[in-house]
Amino acid sequence: MKSLSSDESIKLSSLFLPCSSLQVIPWGQLPANITMVTEFLLLGFSNLQEMQLLLFVIFLFLYLVILIGNITIVMVIILEHSLHTPMYFFLGALSVSETCYTFVILPKMLTNLLSLLRTISFTSCAVQMSFFLGFAATNCLLLVVMGYDRYAAICHPLRYPILMNWRTCRVLVTICGVTGFLISIVVTSLVFTLPFCNSNKINHYFCDISPVIHLACGVTYVNELFILICSVFVLMVPFIFICISYGFIVSTILKIPSAEGKRKAFSTCVSHLTVVVVHYGCASFVYLRPSSRVTSVKDQLITVTYTIITPLLNPMVYSLRNRAVQVAIQKVISWGEFPHKTI
16 A cells, blocks of 8 residues: 655645634745645534434425425416416515525435535535525515515505516516626635635535635635625615615504504515514524634524525415415315416
């Protein structure tokens, strides 16, 4: 068996240094003979070794519920003509985006829970981060559009058909998708143009910004600053617009004379508000701070909230609280009555 030279040993060991031994090296000052990382090791829930099978069963069940729930909503909206309105069009777009969003993360996580070798190539890691951020940013922007839709419906009911015509709806969804993935490309480029030459152990169950950039051996301050600016644009700016929309909505609802009218108007917003609070709350806690400081187990648990719970919450909230969706689902189940007559 051939023995390694001292230089080769140093190069090989540099791939598996613990995170605490990371050295920050300016990009222009990297040694010429340094070995760059070509694959990463996703540690995920490796500290819960005895619970791997239980976690696999739980996450698989949740993933199946997410898929069934979101696909059901999309199919019901497509098939039921009474749901061919802007509100449900945006809900369908959100369900499609969240289905793709979970598909980027959960299958790989489930595989790793049953695997001893939890590696992911450098390129695959970049692709996963790009698609994850693209769909995540699209979701944030779609929630803003849904908030504007509720504002137009409640505050300007007579002009609503003009404000939210089908051409406008399609343009808004397209803008959300294109903007989301443009932001994703920028952020992913800022992360993966950094040199990775020390540890390859990602303290997470997927290639998220914080645990990946934490492994970079180049100077990350400028990259982190631009990533933080992008995070503020994706999270805080839309959230401010949602708050402004609901400020006008509450003001209009309070002017409605009957209690029943107020209840009915506000009930159309409760589902959207619930998803907004959970999604923006958890995502803001993780992303609105320097990326290299976000690596704790608590951060992983919070990430589980917006990568699994929020996509699960969307179909449950909108189906359980929405009478029109409930009736449409019942019509799909009893296919003999569907779609001969509408609600």
